[in-house]
Amino acid sequence: MILATLSIISSILVFISGAGLIPRRIPMPFFVRCFVGINLCALIAIPILYIEAKIINLIIPIFIAAGYISLLLRHSHQIKGFRISKLMLNQAIKKVCSLAVISSIVGLTFKDFFPTNYIYSEHDLLYWSWATNFHAIDYSGTIQSEIAWPLALTSYHLLSGMVLGYLNYFSPLQNLSGIILIKFAFITASISLLLITLVNKDRSKIFKFVLSLGLPLLLFRQEFSYNLLISNYLATLITIIIFWVMFGVKLDKKNNLIALLFLFMGLSKFILLPICTVISLFFFLQANRQIPKLFGLILGSAWVFNIYIWVAMESPQDSASIKFYNPYSTNYFVQSLKYVDWISDPLLTNMNLGGFRYIFGGFILAVLLGKIFLLFCFMYQKLSRNYFINRLPYDDRYYYLTSWLFFMIYSIVGYMFIRVDYYNVKHSAQLLYLSSTITLIFVFLYLIKLNLSKVQTLSIIIIISIASIFSPYKLLDGFSVVSPMRELGAGSVKNPILGEEIFQQVNYIDTHPQKQLKSSINGTKLNCSENKSDRLISPLYLFLYQKKGNIC
Amino acid sequence: MLKTLILSHLKIDIWVARVLKDLYKVMLVVVYFAILLGLFGSVLLILNPSIDDEITRAIVNSLISKYDSLDPSQKNTIKFIFNEIFIQ
Numbered sequence: 001m002i003l004a005t006l007s008i009i010s011s012i013l014v015f016i017s018g019a020g021l022i023p024r025r026i027p028m029p030f031f032v033r034c035f036v037g038i039n040l041c042a043l044i045a046i047p048i049l050y051i052e053a054k055i056i057n058l059i060i061p062i063f064i065a066a067g068y069i070s071l072l073l074r075h076s077h078q079i080k081g082f083r084i085s086k087l088m089l090n091q092a093i094k095k096v097c098s099l100a101v102i103s104s105i106v107g108l109t110f111k112d113f114f115p116t117n118y119i120y121s122e123h124d125l126l127y128w129s130w131a132t133n134f135h136a137i138d139y140s141g142t143i144q145s146e147i148a149w150p151l152a153l154t155s156y157h158l159l160s161g162m163v164l165g166y167l168n169y170f171s172p173l174q175n176l177s178g179i180i181l182i183k184f185a186f187i188t189a190s191i192s193l194l195l196i197t198l199v200n201k202d203r204s205k206i207f208k209f210v211l212s213l214g215l216p217l218l219l220f221r222q223e224f225s226y227n228l229l230i231s232n233y234l235a236t237l238i239t240i241i242i243f244w245v246m247f248g249v250k251l252d253k254k255n256n257l258i259a260l261l262f263l264f265m266g267l268s269k270f271i272l273l274p275i276c277t278v279i280s281l282f283f284f285l286q287a288n289r290q291i292p293k294l295f296g297l298i299l300g301s302a303w304v305f306n307i308y309i310w311v312a313m314e315s316p317q318d319s320a321s322i323k324f325y326n327p328y329s330t331n332y333f334v335q336s337l338k339y340v341d342w343i344s345d346p347l348l349t350n351m352n353l354g355g356f357r358y359i360f361g362g363f364i365l366a367v368l369l370g371k372i373f374l375l376f377c378f379m380y381q382k383l384s385r386n387y388f389i390n391r392l393p394y395d396d397r398y399y400y401l402t403s404w405l406f407f408m409i410y411s412i413v414g415y416m417f418i419r420v421d422y423y424n425v426k427h428s429a430q431l432l433y434l435s436s437t438i439t440l441i442f443v444f445l446y447l448i449k450l451n452l453s454k455v456q457t458l459s460i461i462i463i464i465s466i467a468s469i470f471s472p473y474k475l476l477d478g479f480s481v482v483s484p485m486r487e488l489g490a491g492s493v494k495n496p497i498l499g500e501e502i503f504q505q506v507n508y509i510d511t512h513p514q515k516q517l518k519s520s521i522n523g524t525k526l527n528c529s530e531n532k533s534d535r536l537i538s539p540l541y542l543f544l545y546q547k548k549g550n551i552c
Numbered sequence: 553m554l555k556t557l558i559l560s561h562l563k564i565d566i567w568v569a570r571v572l573k574d575l576y577k578v579m580l581v582v583v584y585f586a587i588l589l590g591l592f593g594s595v596l597l598i599l600n601p602s603i604d605d606e607i608t609r610a611i612v613n614s615l616i617s618k619y620d621s622l623d624p625s626q627k628n629t630i631k632f633i634f635n636e637i638f639i640q
Contacts, residue, residue, distance in 0.1 A: 362594025366587045373583040380576050402572045409579050412586055 003499050004115075007171035007178055008185050014038075014167050017067030023292045024074065028257045029249060031193050032241060036257075037067065039264045040302065042162040047305040049162075053143040056134050060169050098199065103192035110188060112483040113228065115180040119484065120521065121492040122513040124176060127157075127231050128183075129520040131165030133174040146528065147520045159268045159306075160234035175523030177498055187228060190237050194244045198448075211457075212447035215464045216440040219371070221482055223436035229484045232430060235272060236437050238265040243441045246400040247449075255396070256291055259283035262403075263299070267306055271431055275410040279403045286399065369415075372436050376408055379442040386450055404438055411435040493517045 018037025019030060028036065041063045048055050072079070111117055130145035137143070161179075168174070168182045198209060217224065227236040242261045245254055259280045266276030284291075291299075384401050411431040447460065488494055491513040494504040501522055505514055512529060519526040619627065 359594050362590045362592075365590035369583060369587050369590065373579070373586070377576050377580045377583065384573065384576075398572065402575065405572075405575055405579065409575075409582065412579065412582050416586055416589065 001498070003172050004181055007168070007173045007181055010170040010172075011167040011182050011185065014064055014169060017064040017071070020067035020070030020074070021063065023295050025289070025292055026256050026260070026295075027251050027253060028245075029251075031190075032245065032257065035190070035241065036260055036264070038163055038166060039159070040299065042159055042166050043264070043267060043302040043306060044298070045166065046158050046162050047302075047309055049143040049158075050309050051142070052140060053137045054140060056143075057137065060134070060166060064169075095196070095200070099192060099196050102195050102199065103188055106192045106195070107184075107188045109481045110184065110228070113180070113184045113187065115177040115184065116496055116498050117494075118180050119486040119488050119492050119494050120176065120180075120517045121486060122516070123230065124180070125513070125516055125520055127161055128164065128179040129176055129516075131161040132168070132176060132179055132520070133523060134165060134169060135174065147516055147526050157231040157269055159264070160231040163234060173499065173523075176517070176520040177495055178523075181498070183233065187233065187237065191240065194240060194248070197244070197248055209448060211461070212444050215447065215461060216443035217481070219443070219464050220436045220440045222485060223433050224440065225482045225484055227433050227437055228482070229486070232269065232433060234268045235265050235434055238268065239434065239437055240441065243445070246397070247445060253287065253289055255283045255287035256289065258400075258403075259287065260299075263303065267303065269430065269434075270310070271414070272434070275407055279406060282399075282403070286396075368432070369412075372432060372439050373408065373412055376435070376439040376442055379439070379446045380405055382446055382450070383442065404442070408435055408438060493521070495521050 015034050015038060018035065018039075018041060019033040021037040021040060022028070022033050041060075044063075045056055045059055048059055107114075125145075125148040129147045130143060164179050164182050164186070167186065168178050171178050171182070173181060199206060224236070227233060238261055242258060242265070245251070245257055245261065251257070259282075262276045262280035262283065266273045266280060290296075380401065384398075411434070414431050415429075443464070447457075452460070486492065488504060488506055490507050491511050492505070493514050496502060496504055501518075503518060503521075507514075510518075512531075516526060619630070622630070
């Protein structure tokens with residue numbers, strides 16, 4: 001636990017440094033400033049990993065030092081006037097206490113994401129193993145992950161791994177457990193800090209607040225879990241922060257900040273790039289005040305370099321190029337049913353339906369689409385009507401709501417026509433998972449913002465509770481409210497003690513993915529295996545930052 | 553300045569507001585269409601399983617495995633029913 005505490009403290013220190021790198025001319029709360037700063041640094045670091053990985057050990061310490069120097073210069077007068085007695089004010093103590101209570105509740109909610117409870121599977125190797133132990137890079141050229149071999153790393157969602165790798169840079173836990181710990185802490189801290197603002201606003205309505213959050217979470221908790229389990233976690237956190245900035249923060253000019261957040265969201269997931277870039281540009285154009293030129297130049301260059309890497313990457317197979325379904329094709333309807341492999345997994349894998357899963361899948365998809373999109377339309381209509389009656393049409397909140405409407409339209413159209421190619425699987429299913437988070441927040445906004453009568457509140461509770469029962473997912477299957485949808489099966493391991501080489505696994509013979517996971521959790525190097533069976537067990541479905549033909 | 557001038561003259565703001573206000577209706581239509589698409593795909597597959605080779609194979613395989621898992625007496629019953637309906 002000492003290692004875990006040190007790891008979290010070091011990541012907090014790195015996180016704070018991010019605030020110093022964002023110009024003061026763009027107004028934003030301190031927490032968001034740190035968040036934006038870290039994302040920007042990660043975006044700059046990603047092309048460096050591609051060009052010359054070794055330089056990363058120079059760049060990260062420089063960024064952190066520059067961030068602190070800038071913070072010291074900005075706040076020097078405040079530091080001079082600092083008195084410990086100020087910290088002992090009743091209000092400050094109350095805030096700290098309520099933050100401790102809320103973060104404990106949030107931490108317990110996500111406790112299955114804690115590294116000692118977490119079930120590690122081969123997907124974690126792809127997402128996070130490369131982001132550990134940057135200090136050990138002793139080769140020239142692009143970053144390589146020997147542990148993940150023959151699994152390979154995708155270039156299309158590097159930001160989510162890089163942010164964690166950056167935060168974990170000075171941590172004593174330079175392994176997969178360390179990254180999972182930082183992810184757990186990052187999610188818990190972000191959600192807690194946002195919730196504390198809402199709670200502090202009006203404590204008399206705390207029951208309403210809990211109810212407003214609890215109901216939609218009950219409805220979408222499996223989707224939310226899945227989002228936080230994989231690289232979607234960053235897009236989900238950014239979504240929550242954008243909503244918080246839009247509707248929870250009192251700032252006069254926040255369009256630039258919203259634009260920045262959408263820009264990062266677009267770079268966190270390939271499928272989000274088109275829509276988030278458009279929305280981001282829209283908010284940049286809507287902003288009354290331009291961003292500083294130098295900052296704009298750095299941001300623009302980071303964006304261009306990241307896109308360049310996505311395009312320039314030599315992929316061993318067609319892993320993630322966007323293609324479109326042809327609605328005139330005779331098997332279009334049937335092809336679209338293959339979505340069930342992604343969407344309704346918990347139900348369909350638990351019931352031995354064989355080939356009939358595709359037939360059931362269509363009906364389950366219909367329920368799922370209704371749950372996400374019909375509910376969204378209803379909430380959007382109610383919220384927009386309430387917000388804009390007798391108001392000027394150019395109220396900013398009008399655009400805030402419509403930006404999400406555009407996002408949801410993109411999602412539903414993407415569901416029907418976009419196919420991100422890899423064994424004919426629709427990766428655009430991820431869009432539906434992210435859309436469910438948006439509906440979740442819309443339901444929350446609807447319940448918290450509008451003064452509903454008791455009858456209306458009761459009706460909504462009944463409707464949502466019934467919808468939860470008819471959800472295609474199992475309810476209350478885990479220990480915590482939000483549980484990763486994983487079981488300890490072949491190819492996965494559990495590390496019950498942090499920093500110790502003790503594992504839980506189902507089979508007693510190590511499979512290749514289990515060996516890889518253990519190596520990654522321990523932070524040790526795995527020797528390359530030339531066995532054909534190892535290649536078969538660990539499917540090569542994404543690609544690594546390496547030259548072609550130089551796999552391991 | 554120019555933007556305000558254009559907007560005030562052409563009343564684009566009201567036009568944009570109206571379009572955006574009703575945009576969710578467009579989305580609603582798309583959503584209903586997508587839901588029907590899912591249902592229609594299922595119905596189509598029930599009516600004509602040969603529409604997709606891979607899925608048909610999966611359905612046939614699942615039928616075979618279900619048949620294999622039955623007791624000999626149950627298999628005989630199915631054979632008898634099949635014979636009665638389709639052969640005799």
